[in-house]
Amino acid sequence: MENNRRADSIWADIQRIRAEAPLVHNITNYVVMNTTANALLALGASPVMAHAEEEVEEMAAIARALVVNIGTLSPPWIAAMFKAGGVAKRNARPIILDPVGAGATTFRTETARSPMEELAPEIVRGNASEIRALAYDERSTRGVDSAHAPEDAASAAEALSRRSHGVVVTSGAVDLILSDGATDRVFNGHPMMARVTGMGCTASALAGAFAAVNPSTRDAAVNAMAVMGIAGELAAGRSPGPGTFVPQFLDALYLLTESDIRERLKVTES
Amino acid sequence: MENNRRADSIWADIQRIRAEAPLVHNITNYVVMNTTANALLALGASPVMAHAEEEVEEMAAIARALVVNIGTLSPPWIAAMFKAGGVAKRNARPIILDPVGAGATTFRTETARSPMEELAPEIVRGNASEIRALAYDERSTRGVDSAHAPEDAASAAEALSRRSHGVVVTSGAVDLILSDGATDRVFNGHPMMARVTGMGCTASALAGAFAAVNPSTRDAAVNAMAVMGIAGELAAGRSPGPGTFVPQFLDALYLLTESDIRERLKVTES
Amino acid sequence: MENNRRADSIWADIQRIRAEAPLVHNITNYVVMNTTANALLALGASPVMAHAEEEVEEMAAIARALVVNIGTLSPPWIAAMFKAGGVAKRNARPIILDPVGAGATTFRTETARSPMEELAPEIVRGNASEIRALAYDERSTRGVDSAHAPEDAASAAEALSRRSHGVVVTSGAVDLILSDGATDRVFNGHPMMARVTGMGCTASALAGAFAAVNPSTRDAAVNAMAVMGIAGELAAGRSPGPGTFVPQFLDALYLLTESDIRERLKVTES
Numbered sequence: 001m002e003n004n005r006r007a008d009s010i011w012a013d014i015q016r017i018r019a020e021a022p023l024v025h026n027i028t029n030y031v032v033m034n035t036t037a038n039a040l041l042a043l044g045a046s047p048v049m050a051h052a053e054e055e056v057e058e059m060a061a062i063a064r065a066l067v068v069n070i071g072t073l074s075p076p077w078i079a080a081m082f083k084a085g086g087v088a089k090r091n092a093r094p095i096i097l098d099p100v101g102a103g104a105t106t107f108r109t110e111t112a113r114s115p116m117e118e119l120a121p122e123i124v125r126g127n128a129s130e131i132r133a134l135a136y137d138e139r140s141t142r143g144v145d146s147a148h149a150p151e152d153a154a155s156a157a158e159a160l161s162r163r164s165h166g167v168v169v170t171s172g173a174v175d176l177i178l179s180d181g182a183t184d185r186v187f188n189g190h191p192m193m194a195r196v197t198g199m200g201c202t203a204s205a206l207a208g209a210f211a212a213v214n215p216s217t218r219d220a221a222v223n224a225m226a227v228m229g230i231a232g233e234l235a236a237g238r239s240p241g242p243g244t245f246v247p248q249f250l251d252a253l254y255l256l257t258e259s260d261i262r263e264r265l266k267v268t269e270s
Numbered sequence: 271m272e273n274n275r276r277a278d279s280i281w282a283d284i285q286r287i288r289a290e291a292p293l294v295h296n297i298t299n300y301v302v303m304n305t306t307a308n309a310l311l312a313l314g315a316s317p318v319m320a321h322a323e324e325e326v327e328e329m330a331a332i333a334r335a336l337v338v339n340i341g342t343l344s345p346p347w348i349a350a351m352f353k354a355g356g357v358a359k360r361n362a363r364p365i366i367l368d369p370v371g372a373g374a375t376t377f378r379t380e381t382a383r384s385p386m387e388e389l390a391p392e393i394v395r396g397n398a399s400e401i402r403a404l405a406y407d408e409r410s411t412r413g414v415d416s417a418h419a420p421e422d423a424a425s426a427a428e429a430l431s432r433r434s435h436g437v438v439v440t441s442g443a444v445d446l447i448l449s450d451g452a453t454d455r456v457f458n459g460h461p462m463m464a465r466v467t468g469m470g471c472t473a474s475a476l477a478g479a480f481a482a483v484n485p486s487t488r489d490a491a492v493n494a495m496a497v498m499g500i501a502g503e504l505a506a507g508r509s510p511g512p513g514t515f516v517p518q519f520l521d522a523l524y525l526l527t528e529s530d531i532r533e534r535l536k537v538t539e540s
Numbered sequence: 541m542e543n544n545r546r547a548d549s550i551w552a553d554i555q556r557i558r559a560e561a562p563l564v565h566n567i568t569n570y571v572v573m574n575t576t577a578n579a580l581l582a583l584g585a586s587p588v589m590a591h592a593e594e595e596v597e598e599m600a601a602i603a604r605a606l607v608v609n610i611g612t613l614s615p616p617w618i619a620a621m622f623k624a625g626g627v628a629k630r631n632a633r634p635i636i637l638d639p640v641g642a643g644a645t646t647f648r649t650e651t652a653r654s655p656m657e658e659l660a661p662e663i664v665r666g667n668a669s670e671i672r673a674l675a676y677d678e679r680s681t682r683g684v685d686s687a688h689a690p691e692d693a694a695s696a697a698e699a700l701s702r703r704s705h706g707v708v709v710t711s712g713a714v715d716l717i718l719s720d721g722a723t724d725r726v727f728n729g730h731p732m733m734a735r736v737t738g739m740g741c742t743a744s745a746l747a748g749a750f751a752a753v754n755p756s757t758r759d760a761a762v763n764a765m766a767v768m769g770i771a772g773e774l775a776a777g778r779s780p781g782p783g784t785f786v787p788q789f790l791d792a793l794y795l796l797t798e799s800d801i802r803e804r805l806k807v808t809e810s
Binding site (some may be wrong): 021023026030033034037038041046047049051052053054055058059062063076146148180246247248249250251252253254255 | 299300305341374376377416509512516
């Protein structure tokens with residue numbers, strides 16, 4: 001897909017999200033809940049954060065996508081994650097998995113691996129260390145940051161994608177989106193995004209919104225990463241530091257125009 | 271109460287809040303905790319967030335109002351909510367209930383209904399779908415957003431108010447405040463407020479601060495909704511999108527002057 | 541240490557933090573998680589928030605400092621706090637304790653006292669009411685705000701420091717840093733910092749970053765408080781209210797220069 005057709009696809013998705021306000025169910029971590037909810041709202045989607053075992057099945061049943069993020073999990077949340085995931089699976093709703101910090105501790109790696117196997121998420125998005133941990137059980141010593149560039153995780157992503165039959169996004173300076181043998185690369189983005197907590201989690205949440213309106217999970221993943229990157233570039237141009245970056249990033253998502261996308265989009269496929 | 275006397279009442283409350291910094295105890299959801307704490311501080315109140323069963327009774331005993339919000343509840347928090355509510359009741363401190371997402375799942379509707387019956391909150395504030403769910407058990411499919419305008423919930427609010435003998439606020443483009451047969455309407459506000467997470471929860475938190483200093487719960491509820499709406503208008507005039515809106519909203523609460531209120535206030539009563 | 545040598549020490553620490561991005565493990569409260577993670581990132585450190593009992597020991601083992609904050613604790617988090625603290629102790633990693641709200645409830649005072657005794661934190665940072673509660677069991681009625689100025693807690697801080705053999709920071713308009721008989725005072729800061737939630741928690745988190753790179757815990761504590769105060773002054777100069785203050789504060793941490801420090805630093809020692 002060349003840049004023009006990719007821009008068409010992104011803009012069509014954004015228009016659908018703004019028109020339909022798809023309900024996106026998030027089981028996510030405490031640190032980023034506010035930011036990801038606001039990012040989904042700014043994009044035009046309708047976020048709901050619900051993790052109680054007593055209600056996640058009903059919530060998943062009315063939502064159009066489920067985003068599962070293991071950033072600050074504890075055992076009851078894991079049970080909720082599987083309950084919600086089971087419903088999403090039965091209803092053929094897309095599941096997005098964010099394995100935050102996989103590789104940093106055994107608990108996180110295992111917590112990320114079991115939904116990977118049992119729920120076969122349509123999209124997994126992590127940094128290179130997280131993707132390597134999921135594929136190879138590799139240990140990391142950087143907490144939730146990556147010690148690797150996305151290209152270092154290319155074969156890990158391929159192995160994972162073969163196992164899950166889903167899309168694997170390895171995000172970083174250049175994002176790699178691997179699906180069924182094809183590889184898309186998104187060159188948009190800005191280094192300031194690494195100085196703010198929750199940008200990766202926000203990418204996963206936005207992937208939920210795109211997957212809610214686009215039946216191609218590959219397109220949904222590429223479009224979400226491109227929109228993240230373009231909004232990041234726009235925001236970085238208006239903020240000297242990471243504090244003012246976040247409000248500007250949310251404004252950029254809200255104000256995003258077709259020409260912002262056409263002028264800035266930098267993707268390749270192979 | 272005509273606009274001038276309402277403005278007097280609002281300004282008197284704000285001055286008392288700024289002078290006394292009433293302690294407002296919040297048992298609220300993870301998504302908005304930071305925003306509601308900052309909004310209470312910006313207004314001049316002193317927020318405390320405490321949900322552990324071991325301490326909520328002591329905390330409620332020193333607080334001047336209790337705000338209970340079911341946004342991301344799980345069973346231990348529900349137990350804490352009743353313990354804190356019992357103390358507030360015995361000490362004749364006002365209780366504000368925010369039934370976030372009531373109607374979206376059975377668990378939430380029930381979780382919102384039991385304090386409604388057992389604690390008889392002085393003020394309930396929800397959107398139209400939440401108020402209808404509390405009154406009629408009606409199901410909603412919009413998650414935490416409303417599928418209805420406040421006027422669609424007018425008879426539901428009346429039924430609820432009769433049962434609880436309290437004030438029922440249905441917020442939306444126009445806020446309806448129902449109490450003892452009287453209906454106040456607040457026309458202040460801005461559509462940007464719906465593109466930010468936690469504005470409803472913030473309204474409930476501010477109602478706690480007003481109820482802490484104003485013995486009329488009707489006045490406290492109307493005044494809180496008017497201040498929310500006016501601060502929202504001021505902030506929207508200074509921000510192109512929802513990201514920059516939030517910091518501007520908090521600044522507006524902090525900087526609010528008597529003339530801001532007199533010039534902008536739009537309320538009616540019937 | 542006169543102002544020039546203190547400025548040298550601060551600037552050397554900042555350069556090390558920016559170069560090494562030390563991993564700081566936080567077990568902290570829901571209200572401020574996002575703010576403290578962003579503050580650590582803005583300063584140049586690498587934050588990780590992890591509280592599950594299943595993983596805190598592994599996380600503490602790869603981190604260079606542990607920050608324990610009791611702002612919204614419940615029993616499972618307390619167990620995690622001791623597990624993580626045990627590992628940090630065995631690995632000779634600095635532990636920073638933030639006794640948020642100690643004195644407001646018996647549960648909080650006790651929850652803060654047991655790690656004080658069992659983990660002997662290298663640095664304790666609280667407001668005057670919290671430090672008095674830890675030392676004397678004194679009750680407070682202001683929730684998480686202080687009813688006292690730091691100087692009112694001077695002898696309490698001394699008693700605590702004698703018991704823990706650690707540094708005791710009492711923060712307020714003037715911060716007192718007590719260690720082994722010496723008292724440093726930091727005069728930097730701005731009243732706006734008291735109108736924002738989480739500034740105290742952020743100070744404790746930054747103390748973790750400084751303690752990760754500076755073997756003198758006294759220097760780490762003084763340097764962290766000075767950087768908080770200077771960033772607060774810079775931010776207050778660029779924001780009319782507490783809403784815009786927070787993003788400006790994070791930008792100030794990120795953009796902090798050697799001359800900002802040399803020009804503004806106001807510390808004394810005795």
